[in-house]
Amino acid sequence: MILKHVLPTTATHFFTLFFLYAEIHLRLLKLPGRLYQRWPEILADVPHRIEPGRKIPILVICKDAHHFPVTLIKIRLELRGKQYEPQKIVLSDEPQILNQRWWDKIFYIEPPKNIGSEFLxxxxxxVIKKRRRKTIQNDNYKxxxxxxxxxxxxxxxxxxxxxxxxxxLHSHSNFxxxxxxxxxxxxxMRTMxxxxxxxFVAVTDHSYDLDDKPDNYLINDKKLTKWKMLH
Incomplete structure (x- = not known):
């Protein structure tokens, strides 16, 4: 009788973990993950509202490139608005090797004229990794x-x-x-x-993240390096 109740529950948990486990660079028991990939996480972000008189900051992040180094070739953007001819802007075209745990950079553009109050x-x-070239649009998540x-x-x-x-009042930094x-x-975060x-921005980082090693969140850091970096 016990097995009849335990086995279905165990099976449910197993299949939930197997199909929905969401780690990008860590496979559970070396099982295939739904989102696992051998590329660094690359993503962009832009504030949804721009204060009058401010330039538009474009944030680009590359995370975990120390595991999967890439060469950054070009960063560009496209602007689209109603009754507005699409505009292409090159933000960077100088090749750069990214092989660190964390890399980010903010680019600035002037608010386009005659595009209206809302646009995309x-x-x-x-990027290139081992001769394989990719063009990533906004993020590279599966x-x-x-x-x-x-x-x-x-x-x-x-x-x-x-x-x-x-x-x-609620935000997280890369700590x-x-x-x-x-x-x-x-x-x-301050710039955006x-x-x-x-x-102001209230940074509500997790205490259980702050006592991990900066380069490996699966290992506790007895030296509390992250905590000390915040002081």
Missing amino acids: IDVFVE HSSHTSFKIRLAKTSLPAFPNQYSGD TNDQVEFGASLHS AAAMGFS
Whole structure:
């Protein structure tokens, strides 16, 4: 009788882990993972709202290239809007080897004229790994929709009154790094928040991530390197 109840539950857990396990660079018991790939995580991000008078920051991140080195060839973007001829902009075309755990860079563009208050941006990153060339649109996650970034150019600033501030009360930096999530660098977070008109960002990193080794979140760090880096 016990086996009748235990086996179905065990089987359910096994198949859930087997088909839905979401780690990009770590395979569970060396089983094939749904999202596993032998490429670094490469993704872009753009604020959805731009404060009047601000340039538009374009953030590009490459994570875990120390496991899967690549050569960055070119970064470009495309702007699209209603009744607006698509515009292509090259952000970088100088080849660069990426072989570190974390790399990020922010590029700036001027808000396009005559595009309207809302428009779309797509970021394309061209990389090479062992003679294999890839062009990544917004991110390189398997099964991702690679959806365009929808940007709104604000006509007025966020409301501001004495002792009133606008900001984000829940966010993670790249000090949070585990099988489920990670954030951007503190500098990038500050830059993107300012572009949206925020006065502050509350960084709510996980304590269980802060006591891991910077280059391996599966091993606890007795020296508490991450904690010390925050002081």
